[in-house]
Amino acid sequence: KAGVTQTPRYLIKTRGQQVTLSCSPISGHRSVSWYQQTPGQGLQFLFEYFSETQRNKGNFPGRFSGRQFSNSRSEMNVSTLELGDSALYLCASSLSGISEAFFGQGTRLTVV
Amino acid sequence: AQRVTQPEKLLSVFKGAPVELKCNYSYSGSPELFWYVQYSRQRLQLLLRHISRESIKGFTADLNKGETSFHLKKPFAQEEDSAMYYCALSRQGAQKLVFGQGTRLTINP
Numbered sequence: 001k002a003g004v005t006q007t008p009r010y011l012i013k014t015r016g017q018q019v020t021l022s023c024s025p026i027s028g029h030r031s032v033s034w035y036q037q038t039p040g041q042g043l044q045f046l047f048e049y050f051s052e053t054q055r056n057k058g059n060f061p062g063r064f065s066g067r068q069f070s071n072s073r074s075e076m077n078v079s080t081l082e083l084g085d086s087a088l089y090l091c092a093s094s095l096s097g098i099s100e101a102f103f104g105q106g107t108r109l110t111v112v
Numbered sequence: 113a114q115r116v117t118q119p120e121k122l123l124s125v126f127k128g129a130p131v132e133l134k135c136n137y138s139y140s141g142s143p144e145l146f147w148y149v150q151y152s153r154q155r156l157q158l159l160l161r162h163i164s165r166e167s168i169k170g171f172t173a174d175l176n177k178g179e180t181s182f183h184l185k186k187p188f189a190q191e192e193d194s195a196m197y198y199c200a201l202s203r204q205g206a207q208k209l210v211f212g213q214g215t216r217l218t219i220n221p
Contacts, residue, residue: 003155031207043198043211056208090156094207101207103156 002026004093004104012110018079021107025072025093031055032074033101034066037088046089049074050096081111114139116199118212125189126220133184133215135173135199143201145175145182146209150196159184159197169193189219 005024013019025032033056034046045058049068068074072093078085088108092101115138125131137143145162160168162175162182173184182199199212 033207033209035209035211042213043200043209045208045210048207050207056206058208092207096207100158100161101209102158105155 004091004102006089006091006104006107008107009105010108010110012112013081014112015081015083017081018077019081019109021076021078021089021091021109023074023076023091023093023104025074025091026102029093029095029102030072031094031096032068032072033092033094034074034076035090035092036060037090037106038086043090046076078109083111085109086111114143114201114203114210116201116210116212118197118199118215120215121213122216122218124218124220127191128188131184131186131189131193131217131219133197133199133217135182135184135212137180137182137199137201139180139201139203142204144204145173146200146202147171147173147182147184148198148200148211150198152195156198191219191221193217194219 007022031050033048035043037043048056052068063079066076088106090106091104094101117136147159149159150156171186196214196216198214200209202209
């Protein structure tokens with residue numbers, strides 16, 4: 001079956017702009033989580049959605065937001081981009097909150 | 113606070129030698145522990161989790177609650193084991209992983 005798909009794979013944005021990243025989970029998976037990966041901070045949890053509701057949230061500013069649609073696809077939005085937002089953003093899906101998480105290949109965001 | 117520490121950023125061993133990747137954690141409660149692996153140009157994937165108590169690709173990991181450790185071990189390393197390894201924890205029932213900084217394992221021929 002198809003894995004977790006993230007689009008786009010690469011993105012270049014200018015400071016102050018906003019960006020939307022998309023994640024399509026494995027069919028049947030209802031939980032979608034987002035992570036930010038940077039060389040300095042490593043992998044950090046952003047938030048998790050389950051059945052269209054945010055269930056867990058990490059320690060990121062309000063500029064980072066997300067949503068989940070009825071088909072379990074999820075989007076992540078970052079407003080007023082800063083240089084420090086440059087990172088690899090990973091999405092993971094799972095059947096429920098206690099099962100194995102399957103990761104996508106990530107979207108590499110560069111803010112200039 | 114929840115924290116995962118992997119003390120070695122880089123680890124290099126020879127093929128056929130034993131491998132141990134260290135992971136220590138701090139957590140007030142009963143966490144669920146995982147090892148994730150990322151091979152070159154591949155996505156992050158689950159290697160094993162403590163509740164399953166399985167051996168995957170020859171790797172095992174035992175949860176030591178007294179020492180708050182979850183070290184990953186393999187008795188005989190193979191070249192295909194070269195990868196980035198991440199230890200992670202979550203609260204039981206929560207899909208919120210806290211990752212260590214990772215250890216890059218290189219197996220020399």
